[in-house]
Amino acid sequence: MMLAWIAFLAGIVSIITAGLFLVIVLKEEVGTAKMKELSDAIFEGAMAFLNRQYRTLLPIVAIITIALFFVDPALFAHGAVGVNNLPKSALAVSFLVGAVSSAIAGYAGMLSTTKSNARTTHAARTSLGKALTVAFRGGAVMGLSVAGLALAGVSGLYILYENAVVINSFAFGASAVALFARIGGGIYTKAADVGADLVGKIEAGIPEDDPRNPAVIADNVGDNVGDTAGMGADLFESYAATSIAAMIIGNTILDFEGVIFPLLVGAVGIVAAIISTFFVRLNNDEGNPQSALNIGLWSTNVITAVGTYFVASYLFGDNALGIWLALLFGLVTNVAIGYLTELYTSYHKKSVKEIAEASLTGPATNIIKGLAVGFKSTAAPMLVIVLAIGGSYYVAQEIAAGLGIYGIAMAAMGMLSTAGMVVAIDSFGPVADNAGGIAEMAGLGPEVRKNTDKLDAVGNTTAAVAKGFAIGSAALTAMALFTAYAKSAELTSINLLDPMVVVGLFIGATVPFAVASRAMDAVSRAAFEMIEEVRRQFREIPGIMEGTAKPDYAKCVDISTKAAIKEMVAPGAMAIGTPLVVGFLLGPLALGATLAGATASGVLLAIFMSNAGGAWDNAKKYIETGVYGGKGTEAHAAAVIGDTVGDPFKDTAGPAMNPLIKVMGTISLIIAPIIAAMF
């Protein structure tokens, strides 16, 4: 148990470090009164959304918590040691802690990013290096909160109950929050973005982040809601689900060391991330912010790789090498998927250039080409994931003694151990984006804007890379959950030659399509409302366009919030309902296949939509650098249309796939013993 305490402590240290960063950031100056006003509006919009979202989730969480009070933990932990000593409340408590921790991480991160934006703008008036530091620290609060709370939660509950199966309820709590945070956040951000762009940029002809645009604050809030809160909850869930799945698998095929190792990997990763935050700095203003962030990421990877080697050697003896190599597959996957995401979405590469070229013949060819790029971009990352699954299994099976399936879980754990740094870098994105927006809206000079633009450009890349990370880790998490599910339902074979298994597979593969449809539709409906509202304000409030009257920002924030809350329910219900219906109606074998099918098609759709969206976005930016005539040309107009189509792809429907496949896995894992007994 000593070792579990070490992991718990590492989590606490991470949370404390996050707190310190927050204090330091808050001590920075905010800048002019106008800057403060804008920052406050964004902050209030973000908090309003979070409050409403969590208030909507409250009854759901409450009902599940109460229901879990009446479920005997012994049901879920058959065969494990010490089950009979478990308090009746173990499941309910674990669930509640998971949900609440995820919510706290969300609040902390949003507080930090929305408080850092104007401070970053102000710092950019001094130097690029200073601005980078403020923005990165603002993001690091989220990163370290997510990793710290997840690790402290899992290890703390394990210390309390000493049973890995029971605390899967913690992952369930995290899942419930992540599902709605991702989908709701995704709808919010794109309803605001599409609305702001279509009426503001295209119809009224005013630039991005213009204070005359009524939807501009909602748009800036959206960046935080989607990239910070959504992504944070997503990776919190992956982190919790993967470590618990790994512990469950470890418990069945190894001894105590198999259960404790995932927690220690997490501890090493967190320490690595904390150390690495200090490497993210620019020594002079000629430096490249991207390189500074890259150094942070690489250093986290290297320290984790080295550190886990020693831990593995200490715990596993002869099996250490095989297990450690499996872990390395996860770290390498991380790097490989990041590279591939850039390959398909950066405008220095061929794919995006081709989309830009296709814009010359209009929006239709731009979109056809973008869809083709998205489809194409699935193959290489899927190959990487397949290699990670096959490779980690192989080394753990052959070099370690028959620990193949534990190896797959280790690959997932290796990938996720760096989540603290990945989320930090990802949350840097909305801070930089907002900082640029505030510079524009507050009318600061071009030299400030130049600095914030540089940070914003880097933020776009890191956002794309983090998306790749989230998808890859979701895929490996889903695999770990799938394996844990089979163990928990005591299945030894899910035979594809059994028609019921094929039926399950097909049903599973269909769910991501249905959820994607719902998500796209939601954005479509919400954006429509937003467009009507922005048009109404331009029409009914005289003086907006002249800058003499202030638009009603709050009304637009409200529309996005309401739409997001309302529309997140149906896709959420599909995600939760499918495993229940398949499991109780068709049985554990069909449900296993459903998980496999949903993972395959969910990951493919996630990559497709995320990369297509990123590529369209950057094709537009590429043209804006002056290629094919730049802004104001037909080609640019076509590229803007492609970008708008890509928005709900990359920021709503695509990201929704991650919590979808994980929540399906988590719920299946929970009902596994029940349905196994039924069929």
Added chain:
Amino acid sequence: MMLAWIAFLAGIVSIITAGLFLVIVLKEEVGTAKMKELSDAIFEGAMAFLNRQYRTLLPIVAIITIALFFVDPALFAHGAVGVNNLPKSALAVSFLVGAVSSAIAGYAGMLSTTKSNARTTHAARTSLGKALTVAFRGGAVMGLSVAGLALAGVSGLYILYENAVVINSFAFGASAVALFARIGGGIYTKAADVGADLVGKIEAGIPEDDPRNPAVIADNVGDNVGDTAGMGADLFESYAATSIAAMIIGNTILDFEGVIFPLLVGAVGIVAAIISTFFVRLNNDEGNPQSALNIGLWSTNVITAVGTYFVASYLFGDNALGIWLALLFGLVTNVAIGYLTELYTSYHKKSVKEIAEASLTGPATNIIKGLAVGFKSTAAPMLVIVLAIGGSYYVAQEIAAGLGIYGIAMAAMGMLSTAGMVVAIDSFGPVADNAGGIAEMAGLGPEVRKNTDKLDAVGNTTAAVAKGFAIGSAALTAMALFTAYAKSAELTSINLLDPMVVVGLFIGATVPFAVASRAMDAVSRAAFEMIEEVRRQFREIPGIMEGTAKPDYAKCVDISTKAAIKEMVAPGAMAIGTPLVVGFLLGPLALGATLAGATASGVLLAIFMSNAGGAWDNAKKYIETGVYGGKGTEAHAAAVIGDTVGDPFKDTAGPAMNPLIKVMGTISLIIAPIIAAMF
């Protein structure tokens, strides 16, 4: 063997009937000299494409045929009766007959549809009823050729070799042709269509089918190349593959009656189709052509259902009811998928109306909505397919004595038995479309145009329904092939808990995305060339717009042809290469999972793309009826862009999924015994 002769005879009767219809159609008058000239140009363009396509396939077919000469049939027919008496040439001959039969069906059908178009136009000068009869007979030649040649081929070879496994080579030959015909045809038709639309309609502002458009002939050729030749080859392949897979499965779990029954089901279906062709007629000009075609389809379904009941009773005794009910699942699937296709793609329904409404806010929202509809439209058809698989298995397993997997094959066979009528109705589409084009180009009066327009509108619906049929039957065919593969590789379990199986599943699920990308890209590139050429002609040939100079139609036909031939190779190679690489590298279990994964994601993508495309098309047509201001409005312009994006979706990438999943199954079935021995 007497019974096999009956099936063979039914096939021959079908071919003869097709020949008679062709003679009757050719006896009709062509109309004015201008009409003849246009019809000849389309005919020549179509033949030029077919010749070039088959010439490109010739070396591939020749190499495979020669290679098969050196393979001992005994290898592929282990355990079957009479294997030792098989001539060495059995595999090569079967393959060659399959490829050549498919090509002959393609030629016959294209000859008939391209010769019927002007004749339909001419008939439309007399009456709607007369025009319907000519157009339908023109299409029926293709339908009866496809079904007749496929059934005669399979039963003829079975009479010759008395071994179902060996004649799977026939399906392989059909597959090779179908793969390239579908992909090549799809690229051809959309390169021409997109090129003609973007420059002609949007840039030059001239109407559809205007003789001043240089790409107009290529566009009309494309309708035949895609909908007739492509669809015909696709269903020829499904027909051959399903009946052979059913025979192989029947051979392993039943006696001779299990082998012969699929052939007799085919015979009943063909007789039903021939009888039903006589029901397709309009008694007066007030009648609805759609109802006339529906009567033909329903009558085919009903006669087949009744006829097969007697055949089943004769052959199977106590097992008859279960097997017959399984077959009914196929017929019902047919009807259900047709209904669902209409639900999502007809402009009398909600989905399409919503896309039209979304066009009010521009092309981006039109496309977002269309993608959402496409995603959504996958769920219900997948449920129907899943019910067909589960239901047919259940009745054959429980009501008949343990014949579950034969039941699944029977559902596929039931669905395909009506292929003769489905292809007839589908091929009616391009005839009607071309007839309208010729009326327009030849400057015939509005009363003629009114008649051809009515037929054309019906043709759009039947094309959508036939697409649904092709996808549904491809899914069931793939399932039958998958089952036959497992039997042939002597697999008793493909366990999803084996990581190698998961690896295979993920690889398989990725292939359809990669092929879709290639197909979209090909259209994109080819359309780009076409656009450049049309623009060049408008620029360099003076007098085109005034109608004083004739554009160079042949050049556009040539561009489409060359592009289609060149671009069909890469996706074709992926389809053929994947099972070989997975099978020989990762083994038979991984390959089995690859088939399952490819089927799941291929069918989903096919439905998604096909329905999204159809919905966009009809949203445009809906606006053209005058809704939201009709033609010339911003909403209409947005809808045209959606329609253009939908073109390669519904006519290139979507349809390419069918031969893809079938060819993967056919090749796997062929290499099954080899890899089973290797691993």
